[in-house]
Amino acid sequence: MYCQKCGHENSDRALQCAACGEILVPVTKPPMDTLPPAAPYAPARTHVVGPPNHLVWAILVTLFCCLPGGIVAIVYAAQVDSKFMAGDVAGAQYASDQAKLWSWISAGSILVIAAGYFLLVMAAVISGGSQ
Ligand SMILES: [Zn+2]
Known part of the structure; x- marks a missing residue:
């Protein structure tokens, strides 16, 4: 895993950064503020053709x-x-x-x-x- 402080690549099992000594915290998921906002689904009805009505x-x-x-x-x-x-x-x-x-x-x-x-x-x- 990469050190969040200095970016040094450490072993996945490392508890501490080998370069700067920062305590390494396993990141299981990215922070919420880095995710792109979910765009609301708004079909352009003048161009989108609906399902066939048979x-x-x-x-x-x-x-x-x-x-x-x-x-x-x-x-x-x-x-x-x-x-x-x-x-x-x-x-x-x-x-x-x-x-x-x-x-x-x-x-x-x-x-x-x-x-x-x-x-x-x-x-x-x-x-x-x-x-
Ligand atoms: Zn580091």
């Missing part, structure tokens, strides 16, 4: 498939921009994630329903053909 996907899945999941997606999508403009970046990101999630859930349920319908038709065809 509104298009939310509307599409609502129109073409599952109204309940699509409505949830639209509700979250509508919150993204308003929250971001209000400075709630974390809330906007959360709403964005939820909008995407519910869009995927809705889109996924289309496939499940379609597959179920297909199996139902196949079962009807098979059972009908065996009679």
Whole structure:
């Protein structure tokens, strides 16, 4: 460690400076006044683009498939921009994630329903053909 008084480099286990005799105090962290002040996070809203609101996907899945999941997606999508403009970046990101999630859930349920319908038709065809 370096002597705080004269700057002489001493052994890490040295208790006293070999050059000037100063008592060496291990420094575990820098003094508070040397740390730069934490700059408050202030996004420049005219230049920063918020999280994607996934509104298009939310509307599409609502129109073409599952109204309940699509409505949830639209509700979250509508919150993204308003929250971001209000400075709630974390809330906007959360709403964005939820909008995407519910869009995927809705889109996924289309496939499940379609597959179920297909199996139902196949079962009807098979059972009908065996009679
Ligand atoms: Zn010294």
